[in-house]
Amino acid sequence: MSTIKPTNVINPNLLRLASMALADVLTGTGPADAKLGWFFKQNRELGTKDRAFVAESVYGVLRRKSFLAFVSDGEDPRKLLLAWLLRVQGMSMRDLDESLNKQQKEWAQEIKAKTPDPANAAMQADMPEWLWETLTKQYGEAEALVIARSMHLPAPLDLRANLVKATREDVVAKFASENTEVALTPYSPNGLRMAEKVTISRHKLFTDGKIEVQDEGSQLLAQLVAPRRGEMIADFCAGAGGKSLAIGALMRNTGRIYAFDVSEKRLQNLGVRLKRSGLSNLHSQLITSEQDPKLKRLNGKFDRVLVDAPCSGLGTLRRNPDLKWRQTPQDIIELTAKQTRILTRAAKLVKAGGRLIYATCSLLQEENEQIAEAFLVANVDYKLVPANEILAQQQIELDTGKYLKLLPHLHQTDGFFAAVFERTA
Numbered sequence: 452m453s454t455i456k457p458t459n460v461i462n463p464n465l466l467r468l469a470s471m472a473l474a475d476v477l478t479g480t481g482p483a484d485a486k487l488g489w490f491f492k493q494n495r496e497l498g499t500k501d502r503a504f505v506a507e508s509v510y511g512v513l514r515r516k517s518f519l520a521f522v523s524d525g526e527d528p529r530k531l532l533l534a535w536l537l538r539v540q541g542m543s544m545r546d547l548d549e550s551l552n553k554q555q556k557e558w559a560q561e562i563k564a565k566t567p568d569p570a571n572a573a574m575q576a577d578m579p580e581w582l583w584e585t586l587t588k589q590y591g592e593a594e595a596l597v598i599a600r601s602m603h604l605p606a607p608l609d610l611r612a613n614l615v616k617a618t619r620e621d622v623v624a625k626f627a628s629e630n631t632e633v634a635l636t637p638y639s640p641n642g643l644r645m646a647e648k649v650t651i652s653r654h655k656l657f658t659d660g661k662i663e664v665q666d667e668g669s670q671l672l673a674q675l676v677a678p679r680r681g682e683m684i685a686d687f688c689a690g691a692g693g694k695s696l697a698i699g700a701l702m703r704n705t706g707r708i709y710a711f712d713v714s715e716k717r718l719q720n721l722g723v724r725l726k727r728s729g730l731s732n733l734h735s736q737l738i739t740s741e742q743d744p745k746l747k748r749l750n751g752k753f754d755r756v757l758v759d760a761p762c763s764g765l766g767t768l769r770r771n772p773d774l775k776w777r778q779t780p781q782d783i784i785e786l787t788a789k790q791t792r793i794l795t796r797a798a799k800l801v802k803a804g805g806r807l808i809y810a811t812c813s814l815l816q817e818e819n820e821q822i823a824e825a826f827l828v829a830n831v832d833y834k835l836v837p838a839n840e841i842l843a844q845q846q847i848e849l850d851t852g853k854y855l856k857l858l859p860h861l862h863q864t865d866g867f868f869a870a871v872f873e874r875t876a
């Protein structure tokens with residue numbers, strides 16, 4: 452839904468700046484969020500509203516790029532931006548009249564006149580051909596289209612109450628006292644969903660560590676790990692610690708969590724979040740790869756090992772729409788090989804009777820079911836534990852079968868997949 456108020460925001464200079472930011476992002480040479488961060492550093496004079504406009508328009512164009520390229524006859528960022536305002540945001544020529552020069556007004560007329568062929572499903576889905584074909588093979592055309600379209604909308608802002616410092620009720624009461632509308636997430640017992648986007652990073656609840664930003668789906672993965680107090684847990688691909696922190700809180704700061712990752716920068720971010728969280732049961736450890744010799748002494752030591760594997764991220768297109776244009780079929784082949792290597796190594800860390808949880812934020816069977824099934828064939832000392840049974844034990848009413856499979860249009864979360872294996876010997 453548009454938050455842009457044309458009359459008080461858009462002006463020719465802002466359109467120019469947004470086009471520049473978009474041009475940079477469209478080079479595809481790096482993630483959109485990093486490119487935008489760099490752009491804002493170069494343009495420090497931009498105020499909050501102007502930044503919001505630039506970010507919203509860049510992400511808006513990325514979500515609908517193939518449709519917008521069709522109606523604007525190419526990938527000129529100035530035309531794409533105009534097309535987004537007119538054809539996606541529903542602005543009229545009158546709304547934009549004072550912001551456009553003569554040439555832009557001519558472009559706008561042309562953009563308004565073009566209509567794509569309604570039978571072109573890949574354009575309706577707004578995906579590259581290879582991805583659209585893969586999804587239709589997997590889900591059938593009708594469901595693939597619903598999934599693709601659900602990714603055209605931005606994600607809501609989800610929070611997790613940090614049980615070490617506050618209950619969900621405390622957090623709701625605080626927001627209510629400020630007249631900030633917030634709903635309880637339907638599945639995660641500790642989650643909250645903001646009715647509107649707010650700048651949460653300066654809110655006292657956030658700076659005090661009583662809340663964290665975390666998609667409800669990601670919170671559910673921590674629930675699927677089902678850690679018990681006092682246990683030894685490994686988060687093998689911990690990144691900036693979204694799931695490690697949620698697991699630590701579920702354990703009420705008892706036991707020990709090892710947060711491994713190959714990225715020093717991500718582990719540094721985890722350190723900042725860890726300080727705010729008040730947890731003292733989390734130990735982060737940089738590794739060189741899944742074969743790092745440091746891991747050897749930990750073989751067979753863990754009750755739970757989570758592998759939140761590096762993946763295509765195609766389940767997060769609401770937040771990272773650039774991924775659908777940046778990923779290639781070759782990337783998927785390389786990722787699946789890496790996922791298998793990481794899962795195979797991480798499995799050695801699990802003790803007999805312990806569990807290994809494999810998770811991705813991908814929509815593709817190649818990265819999900821196929822990895823899980825091949826793992827079970829190659830590792831006869833593991834058996835599958837149905838995800839629906841684990842969630843039911845946690846009093847979470849969510850049954851997606853033996854695997855956890857979350858989709859935005861069904862669960863209002865990012866797209867996630869998870870499989871749980873138990874070590875039998």
Ligand SMILES: C[S@@+](CC[C@H](N)C(=O)[O-])C[C@H]1O[C@@H](n2cnc3c(N)ncnc32)[C@H](O)[C@@H]1O
Binds near residue numbers: 690691740759
């Ligand atoms: C999906 S992200 C993890 C997100 C994180 N678990 C969270 O909840 O915020 C995948 C992570 O795997 C890490 N990674 C990539 N290759 C790895 C490897 N060989 N061993 C361990 N971690 C790896 C990446 O640096 C990245 O942080």
